[in-house]
Amino acid sequence: MRDTVTPLEAAIHLGHVSKVFGKPGTESAYRAVDGLDLDVRPGQMLALLGKTGCGKSTIFNMIAGLTEPTSGTVRVSGRDPFRDFDSFRGKMAIVFQSDRLLPWRTAIQNVELGLEMLEVPAADRRAAAQTWLTKLGLGGHENDYPHALSGGMRQRVSIARAFATNANILLCDEPFSALDESTAGRLRAEFVRLVKENGKTAVFITHSISEALEIGDRIVVLKRPAKIAYDVSFDADTGREERELIRSRIGEVLAV
Amino acid sequence: MSDAASQTVTSRENRLFAAAKRLGTSVLPFVVVILVWQFASLFFPRFLFPSLIDVFWRCIDIFSSGAMFGDVLATILRILAGLAGAFIVGGGLALLMVRSRAIDNFLSPILTLFQGIPALSWVVFAIIWFHGVEFRIFFIMVMTTLPAFTFQVLGALRAMSKDLMEMVFSFRPTRAKLFRVMIAPAILPDILTAWKVNLGNASRVVVVAELVGATGGVGYQLLQQQQLFDMAGALAWTLQLVFFVLIVQGALTLIENVAFRYRAVSERAI
Numbered sequence: 367m368r369d370t371v372t373p374l375e376a377a378i379h380l381g382h383v384s385k386v387f388g389k390p391g392t393e394s395a396y397r398a399v400d401g402l403d404l405d406v407r408p409g410q411m412l413a414l415l416g417k418t419g420c421g422k423s424t425i426f427n428m429i430a431g432l433t434e435p436t437s438g439t440v441r442v443s444g445r446d447p448f449r450d451f452d453s454f455r456g457k458m459a460i461v462f463q464s465d466r467l468l469p470w471r472t473a474i475q476n477v478e479l480g481l482e483m484l485e486v487p488a489a490d491r492r493a494a495a496q497t498w499l500t501k502l503g504l505g506g507h508e509n510d511y512p513h514a515l516s517g518g519m520r521q522r523v524s525i526a527r528a529f530a531t532n533a534n535i536l537l538c539d540e541p542f543s544a545l546d547e548s549t550a551g552r553l554r555a556e557f558v559r560l561v562k563e564n565g566k567t568a569v570f571i572t573h574s575i576s577e578a579l580e581i582g583d584r585i586v587v588l589k590r591p592a593k594i595a596y597d598v599s600f601d602a603d604t605g606r607e608e609r610e611l612i613r614s615r616i617g618e619v620l621a622v
Numbered sequence: 623m624s625d626a627a628s629q630t631v632t633s634r635e636n637r638l639f640a641a642a643k644r645l646g647t648s649v650l651p652f653v654v655v656i657l658v659w660q661f662a663s664l665f666f667p668r669f670l671f672p673s674l675i676d677v678f679w680r681c682i683d684i685f686s687s688g689a690m691f692g693d694v695l696a697t698i699l700r701i702l703a704g705l706a707g708a709f710i711v712g713g714g715l716a717l718l719m720v721r722s723r724a725i726d727n728f729l730s731p732i733l734t735l736f737q738g739i740p741a742l743s744w745v746v747f748a749i750i751w752f753h754g755v756e757f758r759i760f761f762i763m764v765m766t767t768l769p770a771f772t773f774q775v776l777g778a779l780r781a782m783s784k785d786l787m788e789m790v791f792s793f794r795p796t797r798a799k800l801f802r803v804m805i806a807p808a809i810l811p812d813i814l815t816a817w818k819v820n821l822g823n824a825s826r827v828v829v830v831a832e833l834v835g836a837t838g839g840v841g842y843q844l845l846q847q848q849q850l851f852d853m854a855g856a857l858a859w860t861l862q863l864v865f866f867v868l869i870v871q872g873a874l875t876l877i878e879n880v881a882f883r884y885r886a887v888s889e890r891a892i
Contacts, residue, residue, distance in 0.1 A: 432788060452794050455794035456794075458792070459793075460789070462785070462789060468804070469885070470807045472884075482803065483796075511884040511886075512884075
């Protein structure tokens with residue numbers, strides 16, 4: 367089942383995007399993304415799946431506006447995230463693979479970071495940060511520095527930091543890969559609930575088939591260099607048998 | 623006395639003992655130096671090893687005399703002005719160098735060349751080039767500490783975590799906010815270290831600068847003591863600078879303790 371959405375309707379649009387690192391045409395040039403076409407509709411949770419080194423993070427950085435594509439067009443909410451970088455302030459939030467908390471800030475100060483960029487008054491941002499920390503079960507740890515928190519707690523702070531800005535678009539780069547399975551499972555469930563509740567469009571990068579099936583309502587499998595090898599959408603009504611078929615198909619695609 | 627109460631008393635005694643031990647360890651080297659000097663003063667002429675009691679009274683004279691304490695303050699202000707100037711210029715150069723490889727390639731060899739020029743040469747150049755005493759000293763202080771400040775700030779800027787920088791960038795900060803929330807806190811530890819290192823260098827250089835170019839200050843006073851062959855006076859004036867360096871180093875350490883309380887402390891020392 368393939369998702370159909372026109373580029374104009376798409377929250378995120380990648381049109382024939384390529385990314386080459388190094389000088390194109392030389393021996394040192396490395397093509398990470400190769401003519402990728404991808405549209406993500408508003409409110410969709412897309413799981414981007416692929417082997418290590420297939421260009422997932424490069425796609426992620428291009429959507430985030432941190433890297434410019436070598437060719438093709440990237441549009442987020444109709445605008446170029448690299449050239450119109452500042453216009454996305456407060457409209458896009460990222461959860462990274464590692465928590466990336468500022469070590470000199472307490473948990474609550476880290477959550478407030480995005481709100482500071484949006485010039486939210488101090489009292490309001492403190493209240494918002496407190497609300498998100500409490501929602502993520504970190505009440506009582508507001509004034510702890512990152513070094514005093516466990517890996518799972520730190521990643522929850524980084525999720526709170528991303529949600530606190532109330533951005534419409536969430537980008538997640540394997541945010542639970544460094545955690546143990548039970549903590550990752552719990553956080554994944556919390557994450558899916560929060561994304562659904564708040565109607566976000568999310569792109570979730572992973573290399574785990576189970577995680578992709580658990581999180582996404584659409585899975586795109588990438589081959590190397592990044593190009594769509596398999597694209598499937600499903601929903602809560604999708605039966606266990608059908609999910610198993612999807613799982614085995616993804617396995618076959620990844621094995622190639 | 624109950625067990626709990628006696629345990630509390632024991633733990634308080636242990637803490638007091640540990641604090642006394644720490645204090646003793648840090649004071650002991652000074653006590654040994656003082657005793658050796660005082661012992662030597664019993665056997666050598668006064669102009670070689672004066673009694674430290676004489677030196678103490680000379681220190682009190684300096685503190686209590688407005689004119690003499692003015693000389694100490696003048697030297698302190700010269701050190702601080704020179705360091706501040708070098709820090710501002712060096713910080714600016716480091717920012718330019720980290721932003722542009724071409725500027726880095728151009729400035730790095732020049733700063734390295736400056737590092738090789740002795741402080742005394744800068745004193746000579748300043749006397750030849752400039753007329754004003756204060757500007758001469760300021761110039762000497764800036765030129766002798768500028769390369770170190772620039773390279774230290776440059777190193778700190780380059781050592782900033784790329785991951786954290788990307789994370790902050792993802793929130794689209796303005797330049798001012800990027801500096802306030804990321805760059806300043808990230809480089810602050812190295813800046814304080816740079817100040818500590820350069821403070822020692824500056825306090826040595828300022829004396830040389832004042833010896834030849836000034837009509838006041840600790841360096842000028844040291845020259846007077848040398849002409850009078852007054853070792854007690856020379857020591858007393860030297861101690862003024864030592865006190866100043868110790869006080870500022872202490873203040874910087876205090877700032878470090880407060881500003882870097884976020885750092886995790888391992889129970890196992892290096």
